[in-house]
Amino acid sequence: MEDHLMKILIIGDGEVGKSTFVHRYVKGKFNDQYRMTLGVDFALKVLQWSEKEQVRLQLWDIAGQERFISMARVYYKGALGCVVMFDVTNKSSFHHCHNWKQDLDNKALLPNGDSIPCILLANKCDLPERAVSADSIDEFSKANGFVTWMETSVKENKNVGESMRRLVQEIMLVQSCMDPLYTGRQVTVNPQLDSELDNSRGKGCCTTKPQPETNDKPART
Numbered sequence: 001m002e003d004h005l006m007k008i009l010i011i012g013d014g015e016v017g018k019s020t021f022v023h024r025y026v027k028g029k030f031n032d033q034y035r036m037t038l039g040v041d042f043a044l045k046v047l048q049w050s051e052k053e054q055v056r057l058q059l060w061d062i063a064g065q066e067r068f069i070s071m072a073r074v075y076y077k078g079a080l081g082c083v084v085m086f087d088v089t090n091k092s093s094f095h096h097c098h099n100w101k102q103d104l105d106n107k108a109l110l111p112n113g114d115s116i117p118c119i120l121l122a123n124k125c126d127l128p129e130r131a132v133s134a135d136s137i138d139e140f141s142k143a144n145g146f147v148t149w150m151e152t153s154v155k156e157n158k159n160v161g162e163s164m165r166r167l168v169q170e171i172m173l174v175q176s177c178m179d180p181l182y183t184g185r186q187v188t189v190n191p192q193l194d195s196e197l198d199n200s201r202g203k204g205c206c207t208t209k210p211q212p213e214t215n216d217k218p219a220r221t
Contacts, residue, residue, distance in 0.1 A: 004049070006171055007058045007078050008164075009108070011100050012085035013093040014063065017123040020154045021085065022061050025164060030155050040075050047168065055168055076108040081171045082118040083163070088151065089124055091131040094140075101144050112178055117170040120149035121163055126156045 010018045019041065023031045026043045041061040049055045060075055084100050086093040097120065105115045120141050122132065134151075141149040147170045152159045 002053045004053065004055045004172070004175075005058065006055060006080045006168065007060065008167065009076060009079045009082040009104070010059060010061045010085065011082060011104065013087075013090075013096050013100075016085050016087040016090070016093050017152075017154050018061050018083075018085050021083075021121075021123065021152070021160065022059050024154045024157060024160050026059070030157070032155075045164075047165075049168070049172075055172075057164070057168070076104065079108045079116055080110075080175070081116055081167050082108065083121055083167065084118060084146070085121045085123050085152075086132075087124050088122040089127050089129045089131050094122075094132045094137070097140070098144065101146070105145070110174070110178065114174075115145060117147050117167060117174055118145070119163060119167045119170075120146040121159075122149065122151045123154065125151035125158065126153040 010022060012018055020031055022041070022043050023029065026045050040063065043059040043061065045057040045059060047055040047057065060079070062075055082104055084097050084104070086097050088094070101118065104118065108116050110116055120137070122137055137149055148166060150159045150163045150166070152163060154160060
């Protein structure tokens with residue numbers, strides 16, 4: 001069994017749902033008890049990617065509050081992929097994604113100097129008070145080099161597993177392009193083997209787009 005280890009960053013403003021997203025993805029449960037991340041939290045998720053490949057994801061949940069940002073940058077080292085998350089009901093958290101992505105591109109690079117694969121997640125899509133339009137998100141995603149963007153609801157388990165599979169798929173593709181001997185060239189998930197397909201598939205509210213500065217106060221998670 002070929003084993004792939006991937007360090008994945010989860011970044012964005014405080015209180016947009018990063019920690020609950022990781023908990024839902026790893027544990028398969030929704031945790032509605034808010035607990036501020038202090039610095040960084042870690043989680044491990046193992047995926048049976050194919051008959052011959054296993055992917056071990058190290059998920060680094062980075063604190064989004066301003067007082068933690070200066071010390072958080074050291075955690076970017078060695079990352080192969082990233083999730084930038086905002087709260088679709090909080091416009092300032094969306095605007096701040098520009099700063100998060102810019103800082104990421106400056107400090108987390110692949111060996112060839114390219115930016116690491118990054119996906120943009122518009123969380124809390126189950127809530128009615130939407131503050132950011134899908135067109136705005138799509139335009140921003142394309143303009144800032146995101147692999148794609150998706151709307152997610154951690155509470156209703158919408159696009160949680162799918163968004164992570166899409167990111168892993170892109171990482172595998174990038175790695176295979178950089179290293180011809182990289183065994184992760186097979187990027188198609190086998191539904192019979194992928195341990196996330198059953199407990200992360202949701203229905204309904206969320207939309208998946210095939211592609212894709214302010215001084216406001218930080219958002220809420």
